[in-house]
Amino acid sequence: MGTQGPAGIRPTPLTKHNNEGGLYTRTPEVESQIESAFFLDPASLLVRARVVDRKSPDYLQEECLVYFIREYLRKDDERTVESLFEILYGRCVTYIKIHLCALSPEDVEDAFQEVLEEVTDKILDLDSDRGDFYQVRLWRALKMKMITVYNEIIEDIKKRENDISIDRSIETEEDDDLDVFLCDGALSSEDIAFIKEGVIAIPDRHRKMFLLLHYEGWPIKSKDPETMTLSKYFDVDPKTIYNWLNEVGEALRMWREGKEK
Secondary structure (H helix, E strand, O other), X not given: OOOOOOOOOOOOOOOOEOOOOOEOOOOHHHHHHHHHHOOOOHHXXXXXXXXXXXXXXXXXXXXXXXXXXXXXXXXXXHHHHHHHHHHHHHHHHHHHHHHOOOOOHHHHXXXXXXXXXXXXXXXXXXXXXXXXXXXXXXXXXXXXXXXXXXHHHHHHHHHHXXXXXXXXXXXXXXXXXXXXXXXXXXXXXXXXXXXXXXXXXXXXXXXXXXXXXXXXXXXXXXXXXXXXXXXXXXXXOHHHHHHHHHHHHHHHHHHXXXXXX
16 A cells, blocks of 8 residues: 555555554555555546445445545645545434434534534644544544534533523512622621612623622532532632622722712
């Protein structure tokens, strides 16, 4: 396989190592298919790539398609690269969408695009060995990425639902009697009276944080990874939450001074 073919491509070995320290290796079937198609011109290669019968001796596995995509990319043959990618995508579409069917149509499409972008980015990266695994176990690589994307979307859905619940709670309760969640003794009765009237003086983001802290009883931080905290919700470190609380206190002080003038 070290001989350069008429199409100007040269078989390239894999360089990425597995967890045991050994080099990734293509399966014997993929190696055999690469060898059999190595000397084909681009047109003939595409004819073979379009064979869909897996039992046909001319069938090229997906890992083989990845190999030739990268090799023709090295030769700047964009037309062949695009054609091979179109064939590869066609084989992956149904597989990806079936595994994501539990999501809403909109989320399926978003997840589908993210998976394809990941595949494309790694396969086309000729400056690293990130695409090697796609020449070894493409379907496993796809499945691993889909699991990651799926979990991310589920977490995002939960967060969106939580946001909606919190926003509705704040919308309906901001103007209610706030004594319930201001009864921790940290504020004087005068402060409470001013806060009831001047909650709007608190910046929007800080207002939600303030109400979650005092009304919902959310902790700023927690050692329990399952406990929702303010730092997790706003994706900041606890020190930032404390800084926000100081800003809230300053905003309320300035509002109070304005009322007293």
